[in-house]
Structures are given as C-alpha cells and as structure tokens.
Amino acid sequence: MPKMGESIMEATILKWLKKEGDPVEMDESILEIATDKVDSEIPAPETGIMGKILFQEGDVVEVGKVIAYIQTEGAEQASPATSPKEEKKEAAVVAPAAQPVLAEVQESLMAPIHKNGGTSQLGSSAGGRFYSPLVLNIARKENISMTVLESLPGSGKDGRVTKKDILAFLKNGGPSTGTTSSPQISVSAPTSVAIAPNKPAVSLNGNVEIEQMDRMRRMISDHMVMSKKTSPHVTSFVEADVTNLVNWRNKIKGEFQKKHGQKITFTPLFVEAVAKAIGDFPKVNSSVDGYDWIIKKDINIGIATALPSGNLIVPVIKNANHKSLLGIATAANEVIAKARNNKLAPDDVQGGTFTVTNVGTFGNLSGTPIINQPQVAILATGAIIKKPAVLETEFGDVIAVRQMMYMSLSYDHRVVDGFLGGSFLRRVADYLEQFDDTRTI
Numbered sequence: 001m002p003k004m005g006e007s008i009m010e011a012t013i014l015k016w017l018k019k020e021g022d023p024v025e026m027d028e029s030i031l032e033i034a035t036d037k038v039d040s041e042i043p044a045p046e047t048g049i050m051g052k053i054l055f056q057e058g059d060v061v062e063v064g065k066v067i068a069y070i071q072t073e074g075a076e077q078a079s080p081a082t083s084p085k086e087e088k089k090e091a092a093v094v095a096p097a098a099q100p101v102l103a104e105v106q107e108s109l110m111a112p113i114h115k116n117g118g119t120s121q122l123g124s125s126a127g128g129r130f131y132s133p134l135v136l137n138i139a140r141k142e143n144i145s146m147t148v149l150e151s152l153p154g155s156g157k158d159g160r161v162t163k164k165d166i167l168a169f170l171k172n173g174g175p176s177t178g179t180t181s182s183p184q185i186s187v188s189a190p191t192s193v194a195i196a197p198n199k200p201a202v203s204l205n206g207n208v209e210i211e212q213m214d215r216m217r218r219m220i221s222d223h224m225v226m227s228k229k230t231s232p233h234v235t236s237f238v239e240a241d242v243t244n245l246v247n248w249r250n251k252i253k254g255e256f257q258k259k260h261g262q263k264i265t266f267t268p269l270f271v272e273a274v275a276k277a278i279g280d281f282p283k284v285n286s287s288v289d290g291y292d293w294i295i296k297k298d299i300n301i302g303i304a305t306a307l308p309s310g311n312l313i314v315p316v317i318k319n320a321n322h323k324s325l326l327g328i329a330t331a332a333n334e335v336i337a338k339a340r341n342n343k344l345a346p347d348d349v350q351g352g353t354f355t356v357t358n359v360g361t362f363g364n365l366s367g368t369p370i371i372n373q374p375q376v377a378i379l380a381t382g383a384i385i386k387k388p389a390v391l392e393t394e395f396g397d398v399i400a401v402r403q404m405m406y407m408s409l410s411y412d413h414r415v416v417d418g419f420l421g422g423s424f425l426r427r428v429a430d431y432l433e434q435f436d437d438t439r440t441i
Contacts, residue, residue, distance in 0.1 A: 240429035273431035304357035
C-alpha cells in the first residue's frame with residue numbers, strides 16, 4: 001500500500017482492476033484506493049503476472065503493508081502457501097470484514113489499556129503477552145476479563161491469541177453478556193476519536209426516510225468532529241468594502257478570458273490577499289504538536305470546493321505567495337475543475353497550511369467554518385452585497401452605495417489569540433479594500 005501523503009496512515013481498497021493470473025504492464029493501473037483526502041488509481045511497479053491478492057475490496061489497509069504480489073519473469077512464483085501466516089493473521093486486524101468494527105478497532109489501537117487501575121502498554125498484558133487491537137476489542141465487547149484472556153491458549157506466533165481463538169472460546173460457552181467478578185479490560189477513549197452517542201429512537205413510518213452516509217460524507221463527519229474536539233474554536237468578523245475589487249473584475253473579466261482562455265473569479269483575488277496577510281502574520285500559517293507551535297514557511301492555501309454530490313474537498317494551491325495573480329487564477333481554476341470531475345491527484349490535496357472557503361457562493365452573508373486540521377485557521381468570505389456606506393472625503397462624510405462583504409476567521413485559540421487572529425483578519429480586509437483598480441494582468 002503506497003504512502004499517499006505525510007498524514008495518510010491507511011487507505012481503503014475500492015476496486016481491483018486486475019485478477020490473480022492477469023498479465024500487468026509497468027505503470028498500468030491495477031487497483032483503485034481511497035483515503036480521507038482523495039481517490040486514486042495505483043499503477044503496477046513492475047511488468048509481470050498478477051499473483052496472490054491478500055486484501056479484498058472494501059478492506060482498510062495500513063500504509064506500507066503488502067497487499068498483493070506480482071510475479072516477474074525469472075522470479076520465483078509467489079503462492080498462497082508462501083505467504084507468511086503472520087501476515088494473514090495481521091490482515092484480520094488491519095482489514096476487518098465489517099465497516100462498523102473499523103472505528104472500534106481504530107479506537108482500540110489508540111487507547112491505553114488499564115488493568116486494576118494501572119496502565120500497561122497497548123496490546124500487552126502485565127506478563128508481556130501481546131494482544132492485537134481486534135482481540136482486545138472483542139474481549140471488551142464480550143466482557144472477557146484480562147485474567148481470563150491471559151489464560152486462553154493462543155494458536156498464533158509465540159502463543160498469541162488470535163481472533164479465531166477468542167471466537168472459539170465464546171462459541172464454547174465463554175462470557176458474552178452480563179458482568180463478571182474478574183477485573184475487566186477497560187479502554188479509555190482517546191480525545192482524537194469520536195465515540196458515537198446512543199442513537200435516539202426513530203419512528204419508522206411513512207414520513208421518515210433513512211439515508212446512509214456515503215464514504216466521503218462519513219470521512220468528512222469524522223474529520224469535523226475531530227477538529228472540534230482538537231481545537232478550541234474562536235471566530236472573529238470584519239466587514240470589507242470591496243468596491244474597487246468588484247469594479248476591476250467586472251472591467252477586465254471579458255478581456256482576461258479572451259486572452260488567457262479561462263475565467264477570473266473572486267477566489268484568486270481572495271487567495272492573493274490571504275497570502276500577503278500571512279506574510280505579515282506568519283504564525284497564522286502553522287500547526288500544533290503538543291506544546292510545539294510549528295510555523296510553516298511554505299504558504300499553501302486550500303480552497304474548499306463543493307462537489308456535485310454535495311460533499312466537500314479542499315484542493316491546495318502550493319506556494320501561493322510566489323505566484324502572480326494570473327498564476328493563482330490558473331492554479332485555482334485547474335484544481336477546482338479537477339475536483340469537480342474527480343480527477344484530483346493525491347498531491348493536489350496535500351500540504352495545505354491555510355484554508356479559504358467562499359460561503360458567498362451559496363448566497364450566505366457569513367459563516368463560522370470549522371478548522372481544517374492540522375491547520376490553525378480558516379477564512380470564510382461571504383456574499384458581496386450592495387449597501388449604503390459612509391465614506392470620509394475631503395469635503396466631509398457622504399453616504400454612497402458600495403460593494404460590501406463580511407469575512408470571518410475561525411482560529412485555534414491554543415496558539416492564535418484574539419490579537420493575532422483579529423489583526424490578521426483586518427489585514428486581509430485592508431488588502432482587499434486597497435485593491436488597485438488600475439492594475440493590468
């Protein structure tokens with residue numbers, strides 16, 4: 001399983017494009033995978049014959065794990081018999097058969113195990129015996145005490161208890177309901193994993209329709225809950241007079257499309273102002289690691305993009321501060337088009353350091369967006385509305401019709417306080433208000 005980005009630790013196999021025994025050419029697509037960022041086709045690293053496939057469609061596989069063999073010319077053929085037994089057993093942990101089990105397995109992977117009030121190493125008993133996250137999860141659900149678990153004979157390597165062993169124990173009359181007097185396995189929930197609350201009762205009648213979330217919506221749901229649990233969100237607001245910017249765009253958009261073959265929207269203008277403001281307040285372009293504040297030198301701005309399905313994805317404009325307005329517009333149009341046509345590559349959604357979301361495209365005046373982890377801030381731009389505003393002139397104050405827009409900045413209060421967040425937001429507004437309506441492109 002290839003690594004699809006620095007923060008990607010696992011991927012779901014969507015579809016095998018080749019079957020065992022099929023010929024494959026180097027760089028020919030052999031399977032489709034999905035991460036929480038993007039769907040991708042994976043090419044064959046060698047020419048040969050498709051050998052043993054170790055994981056099936058729908059399995060979630062850890063990055064770096066062998067998922068299949070390719071038999072190359074002159075190489076000893078791989079067969080099911082040559083696949084290590086341990087790898088097959090590990091597959092049961094990494095690739096559970098049922099999707100609902102996955103969240104609990106991930107929870108077990110991240111949570112410390114407590115025995116008699118003490119903390120022991122994850123997956124290990126006090127006696128040093130290793131237990132896989134799947135085995136621990138089954139034991140917890142079936143009320144099997146650690147004492148009983150330690151007494152079970154294991155058929156795995158070094159006497160490990162496998163899923164088969166623990167299921168056999170349950171089948172032969174082991175505890176499955178009720179409580180026992182023995183100490184129980186207690187799993188403390190990690191702060192980064194969302195635990196589903198008890199479902200409220202639903203009246204299933206003709207006026208109710210239940211629709212299951214698709215895979216992307218489930219991942220968005222988990223990511224949003226994780227972000228709110230991770231970062232204490234604070235949101236600040238400003239109103240900006242963007243009349244000069246609007247007049248300039250209206251004046252040059254026809255010429256721009258004729259000259260460069262593409263439209264110029266407000267998005268690249270917002271991205272340009274944000275990149276300039278980050279140069280003035282670089283700490284907004286950062287992430288948090290424990291008590292370390294990691295300030296990024298690269299300014300890679302993500303653009304929240306609504307897909308036809310209604311889901312959301314955030315392609316990234318890399319090094320936006322080093323691009324001209326034309327370069328930003330070209331990059332923005334390219335990644336947005338790729339997103340809406342499901343053509344994004346993994347690199348297109350990696351490495352973002354700050355995010356801009358334009359809620360004005362939906363006719364909304366403003367919003368309080370959720371931070372795109374591991375970033376520390378996200379900017380929302382609202383609808384541009386004609387409004388009466390007071391202007392200061394050399395002849396006194398006058399009321400005029402102006403193009404006005406609200407902007408909001410949600411930021412992580414662990415590192416970005418009101419002074420930094422508010423000052424940065426005000427600086428973005430200043431750059432937009434001071435836009436030079438005589439500039440050429």
